[in-house]
Amino acid sequence: MDTRHLEAFLGAVDAGSVTRAASMLRVTQPTVTNRIKALERSLGLPLLERLPGGVRPTRAGRSILEQAREILRLSGHVRRIADASLTPQGRICVGASESLINHRLLPLIEYLLVRYPDMDVSLRLSTPQEALVMLHNGEMDCVFMIGSEASDEDLEYCDLCPEPFALVAGGRPGPGRPGPEEAVSSILVSADLDVRHCGGLLDEVESTLRPGRTLRLDSVTAVKRMAESGIGVGLLPEVAVAEDIADGRLRRVVDWRPATATYTQALWRRGDAGHPALDAVLKAASDVVSAD
Structure with missing residues (x-):
């Protein structure tokens, strides 16, 4: 065939x-x-x-x-x-969520393009859930996501750097606009979070703050805007909200700190080791992302 x-x-x-x-x-x-x-x-x-x-x-x-x-x-x-030369070349498809693409992976892609001109690196924006499905069916070669573990026996993974989450609300509450404590009791907004790979993080937040309901959005930008508008609080990677907190657009909710440790992780199919392009991506990620 x-x-x-x-x-x-x-x-x-x-x-x-x-x-x-x-x-x-x-x-x-x-x-x-x-x-x-x-x-x-x-x-x-x-x-x-x-x-x-x-x-x-x-x-x-x-x-x-x-x-x-x-x-x-x-x-x-x-x-x-x-390929006897084992030179990294050909097409490799990498998937990642919005916050990691914007705050972690751009230096990695630049590094790969400069160092391996024969590699055709495709970076695809996707939710963690979508990325894992495409990784399993062969549409992606490697996925970067935030997690605390990877329980899928068909996948291998490595932790690259700590990636804690933060709870944030609008930085400047005004008349008729709820403050952080009231916002927590009304709604919880989350993104870039796959609960299967983040241990009990979401359960931890819900049991501690007991929001009236949980709304899941795929867009980090939408989460931040909703939190800034006082609609609720956002559960987001700290790296995605650091500038917003520094500028006063968002602020941390009370003194909450997650007990569950989370990391930026690289995941790939078990048995794919020896793929020169994949090995090059993983080695570069270890050098570039871990040192970021």
């Missing part, structure tokens, strides 16, 4: 369009179409349903998605191991 056929099929599924898949794979649309048809002939099954606005996998197509991704991942791994 030609892996290029699988790549064309998965590209069309992920993009929802043969045209967009061709652009993503940097080949012509007829090339993608012919490769998909060749795969369908070899399997004797229709894999894509053609729609007016694009394509979607048939039942048969959906049934082979996971295996097709694994075949591509393993074939790429074999090719990289067979």
Whole structure:
């Protein structure tokens, strides 16, 4: 089975369009179409349903998605191991949350681009939950997130630097606008937080401050604006709110400090060690992010 056929099929599924898949794979649309048809002939099954606005996998197509991704991942791994030079090169996709991209990873990406010009580093903004799903299915090679542990037996991880969280509220309460203590009792806003990998941090906050309800937002900016407006308090990485606290836009809620230790972590699939590009990213992260 030609892996290029699988790549064309998965590209069309992920993009929802043969045209967009061709652009993503940097080949012509007829090339993608012919490769998909060749795969369908070899399997004797229709894999894509053609729609007016694009394509979607048939039942048969959906049934082979996971295996097709694994075949591509393993074939790429074999090719990289067979490269005798072991020079970091090729495409590697890295996922991270908003606060880490803005405050931790930009020096890392700059370092990689300068040191490894043959590497095509793609940095994708995503929530921790989305990033872990894409890491598992092979759409990402490495994920940076904040956590205290990684209990998934299919993944390996390393702690890069401490990354504590802070509870913040509007820095300048005005008439009719709740102060920090009242805001805590009304709502808790959280972002950049995957409770599965942050121990009991969220439970710790909720049991200590007992908010009326918990609202989860994906956007750090939205969390800060809501906290600044007095709508509630924000649970955010300290690094994401340090400037806002210094400028007086936000302030810490009472004297709360988390008991759960959290860190910026790098996570990758178990068994992917030996991938030159991945090893280069992890080594650079250890040197650059840990020293930040």
